[in-house]
Amino acid sequence: MIFLLQKTLVYAIPLLIVALAGMYAERSGIINIALDGIMIFGAFIGALTALLLRKQPFFVDNNQLTFVLALAAAAIAGAVFSMLLSFSAIKLKADQTIGGTALNMLAPAIALFIVKIFFFKDELEMTNAVNSEGKSVDFGYVIQNDKVGKIGSIFFDKAYISTYIGIGLFIVLSILIYKTKFGLRLRSCGEHPQAAASVGVNVNKMRFLGTTISGALAGFGGYAYIATVANGTASGAVAGMGFLALAIMIFGNWKPMGIILGAFLFGFLKCLGVTSSRIPFLASLNLPMYFYNLVPYVVVLIVLMFTSKRSRAPKAEGIPYDKGMR
Amino acid sequence: MSNGNVPNTEKTPFLKKGGVASVISSLVCILGGLLIGFIVLLLISIFNKDMTVSDSLKGIVTVLGGPFSAGSSQNILFQFGNMLFNATPLIMTGLSVAIAFKTGLFNIGAPGQYLMGAMGSLIVALSIPTSAVPAWIVWILAFLAGTALGVLWGMIPGFFKAKFNVNEVIVCIMTNWIAANVVSWVFKATGDTFVNIAETKVNFIRKTITNGVKTPTLGLDKLFNSSYLDISIMIATAIAVILYVVMNKTTFGYELKACGFNKNASKYAGMNEKRNIVLSMAIAGGLAACGAALWCLNGSQDFKWETYSSLPSVGFNGIPAALLASNNPIGVIFSAIFLKFIDVGGSNLSAQTSFNEYVSPLIVAVIIYFSGFSKFIKDMLSKNRVKKNVSLIPDEDKVPDEAKNTEGGSKA
Numbered sequence: 001m002i003f004l005l006q007k008t009l010v011y012a013i014p015l016l017i018v019a020l021a022g023m024y025a026e027r028s029g030i031i032n033i034a035l036d037g038i039m040i041f042g043a044f045i046g047a048l049t050a051l052l053l054r055k056q057p058f059f060v061d062n063n064q065l066t067f068v069l070a071l072a073a074a075a076i077a078g079a080v081f082s083m084l085l086s087f088s089a090i091k092l093k094a095d096q097t098i099g100g101t102a103l104n105m106l107a108p109a110i111a112l113f114i115v116k117i118f119f120f121k122d123e124l125e126m127t128n129a130v131n132s133e134g135k136s137v138d139f140g141y142v143i144q145n146d147k148v149g150k151i152g153s154i155f156f157d158k159a160y161i162s163t164y165i166g167i168g169l170f171i172v173l174s175i176l177i178y179k180t181k182f183g184l185r186l187r188s189c190g191e192h193p194q195a196a197a198s199v200g201v202n203v204n205k206m207r208f209l210g211t212t213i214s215g216a217l218a219g220f221g222g223y224a225y226i227a228t229v230a231n232g233t234a235s236g237a238v239a240g241m242g243f244l245a246l247a248i249m250i251f252g253n254w255k256p257m258g259i260i261l262g263a264f265l266f267g268f269l270k271c272l273g274v275t276s277s278r279i280p281f282l283a284s285l286n287l288p289m290y291f292y293n294l295v296p297y298v299v300v301l302i303v304l305m306f307t308s309k310r311s312r313a314p315k316a317e318g319i320p321y322d323k324g325m326r
Numbered sequence: 327m328s329n330g331n332v333p334n335t336e337k338t339p340f341l342k343k344g345g346v347a348s349v350i351s352s353l354v355c356i357l358g359g360l361l362i363g364f365i366v367l368l369l370i371s372i373f374n375k376d377m378t379v380s381d382s383l384k385g386i387v388t389v390l391g392g393p394f395s396a397g398s399s400q401n402i403l404f405q406f407g408n409m410l411f412n413a414t415p416l417i418m419t420g421l422s423v424a425i426a427f428k429t430g431l432f433n434i435g436a437p438g439q440y441l442m443g444a445m446g447s448l449i450v451a452l453s454i455p456t457s458a459v460p461a462w463i464v465w466i467l468a469f470l471a472g473t474a475l476g477v478l479w480g481m482i483p484g485f486f487k488a489k490f491n492v493n494e495v496i497v498c499i500m501t502n503w504i505a506a507n508v509v510s511w512v513f514k515a516t517g518d519t520f521v522n523i524a525e526t527k528v529n530f531i532r533k534t535i536t537n538g539v540k541t542p543t544l545g546l547d548k549l550f551n552s553s554y555l556d557i558s559i560m561i562a563t564a565i566a567v568i569l570y571v572v573m574n575k576t577t578f579g580y581e582l583k584a585c586g587f588n589k590n591a592s593k594y595a596g597m598n599e600k601r602n603i604v605l606s607m608a609i610a611g612g613l614a615a616c617g618a619a620l621w622c623l624n625g626s627q628d629f630k631w632e633t634y635s636s637l638p639s640v641g642f643n644g645i646p647a648a649l650l651a652s653n654n655p656i657g658v659i660f661s662a663i664f665l666k667f668i669d670v671g672g673s674n675l676s677a678q679t680s681f682n683e684y685v686s687p688l689i690v691a692v693i694i695y696f697s698g699f700s701k702f703i704k705d706m707l708s709k710n711r712v713k714k715n716v717s718l719i720p721d722e723d724k725v726p727d728e729a730k731n732t733e734g735g736s737k738a
Binding site for chain 1: 366370374432434486490491492493495496497499500501502503504507508510511514515634635636637642645646649680681682684685687688690691692694695697698699701702
């Protein structure tokens with residue numbers, strides 16, 4: 001059971017962060033369907049950063065520092081990459097679905113193109129590196145800590161620093177969007193941009209900020225996913241996590257609390273399959289793994305059936321801001 | 327253009343015509359994509375010691391050549407045939423996405439519908455013995471079974487949208503992964519019945535040719551140097567034409583489009599918008615599945631049955647195919663072939679130079695990115711025309727030669 005909860009925590013965090021990324025863009029009025037692409041791009045830059053840093057023994061010794069730096073690099077990369085979306089969607093008022101789809105294609109293309117040119121491979125794998133004592137150390141950011149008791153080990157054993165950063169980000173971002181002036185302005189741009197503009201809010205700037213925050217978060221989530229769930233291999237895909245996060249965002253009704261609920265529910269169900277053989281009751285049922293793979297998706301659909309009547313997307317999402325339309 | 331009966335003054339300027347502006351903006355997008363692709367190759371060749379600038383030129387020419395950069399004429403024919411064959415499922419998924427778009431729905435569920443179509447058609451094609459039933463009947467049954475499964479699968483998001491007001495994107499994403507696992511599960515459970523155990527590669531389903539089921543080729547495979555090409559490309563083309571007619575010339579198509587333009591207005595006008603949503607998604611699902619059926623029933627294709635870990639890219643690529651064609655069913659035929667054309671160019675690039683095949687999705691991505699600006703480009707075109715109208719149009723049509731001369735003279 002503890003193992004299951006540990007797994008859930010690890011799996012849910014990237015999902016949570018990327019779903020928040022989607023929320024920030026959509027609450028500002030921009031549909032960010034490019035989450036998947038931005039994740040891929042962030043993961044790629046993060047992995048590249050870690051790979052280059054680990055050429056120095058210092059960074060091999062301080063593995064957690066390397067991880068944090070790589071996460072930061074991924075976030076910056078995501079923010080920069082998302083500016084392509086901002087440019088097309090805000091500046092040129094282009095269709096946001098088209099821009100997002102383009103970014104989803106562009107990210108793996110760029111990543112794989114460069115990886116193949118310089119590394120002669122189709123994926124970027126984290127490799128062993130030499131530390132200051134001349135020993136070869138393998139990649140891995142996991143924190144082992146078996147002296148914290150049963151409950152403690154859920155949070156502190158086999159844990160990742162990205163989990164804590166992720167939870168911290170969640171708290172900060174939830175406060176930011178609901179309790180600050182900036183958050184109110186951002187949300188108003190997603191509901192009625194003309195009204196927001198009439199009281200002096202710079203809609204384009206707000207939307208740009210929303211999308212950039214979204215990009216940074218998605219980039220962060222991308223590398224967090226690669227480093228914790230996907231064994232440190234940055235290939236041209238993140239197993240559809242970006243789209244899944246989009247689904248979790250809709251599931252969570254574009255609200256932080258709903259999103260964290262959705263992310264953990266989904267993560268829990270998803271990890272149930274992985275750990276089913278360790279749980280005697282489930283093991284005795286002897287169901288194929290495909291069944292457990294199915295469950296989270298089916299559960300989400302069933303929950304949506306009952307909750308969707310209350311579901312409401314930001315009113316102005318996807319509509320380019322036009323001053324003249326009042 | 328040289329119609330003397332129409333008064334010149336009422337003529338729409340050539341560049342201002344909707345169709346022409348669309349074509350021009352598409353061309354601008356394509357050129358932009360190619361330019362960016364070339365710049366990327368150029369940059370790589372500059373920073374890479376083993377390459378020269380001329381390599382990047384050769385590279386972009388290779389990509390642009392598509393199958394024609396294959397070298398010998400035999401290879402060109404072979405690659406061209408396979409390109410058309412592989413474009414067939416892409417046309418179908420592109421149509422699937424396009425039809426849903428026309429109804430205001432984003433069908434990101436084409437991968438799942440595609441998988442269900444593949445499963446349905448393969449199971450029927452392999453389980454009815456052709457010793458008892460003629461092969462062509464089995465083919466038709468398999469085709470219909472695959473398509474029907476896709477219709478059912480596509481109806482799920484439509485139903486959720488219409489009945490429970492659930493965003494279709496989320497349901498599509500969920501049904502994609504459900505389909506991926508269902509397909510794996512079914513083929514795992516049926517064990518040796520369908521999985522190819524005769525050969526060592528057990529990851530694949532038996533080819534339908536083992537049961538004598540294959541799409542007729544009408545000699546197309548021979549014509550294109552024993553490629554996989556069969557008449558499925560013609561079937562796909564025919565379906566696209568039918569869809570074009572349905573969408574543009576029938577009440578049903580009008581209703582679907584009206585629903586896409588403004589759901590509330592169409593409801594107000596007495597159309598059953600919920601029924602239209604379900605129907606549109608059902609058609610979309612059927613189209614994607616039909617693409618899978620056409621691909622599988624070729625007879626010589628290996629379908630990888632363990633689909634649970636990744637979704638078929640041909641499903642997602644239906645989105646760019648539809649976008650490039652501005653959701654026009656006829657346009658989808660060309661955009662899908664174009665995408666595959668660039669794809670083949672990319673693999674030739676990878677085979678012949680030290681660049682790799684990922685430059686083609688890069689170019690396509692940039693083209694799609696630019697295609698989002700089409701409205702912007704069209705606006706630019708029409709704005710320019712408004713200014714130039716004063717001088718240009720009379721210049722072409724009305725102003726006598728002397729006036730032209732004086733104008734030219736004054737400039738000089």
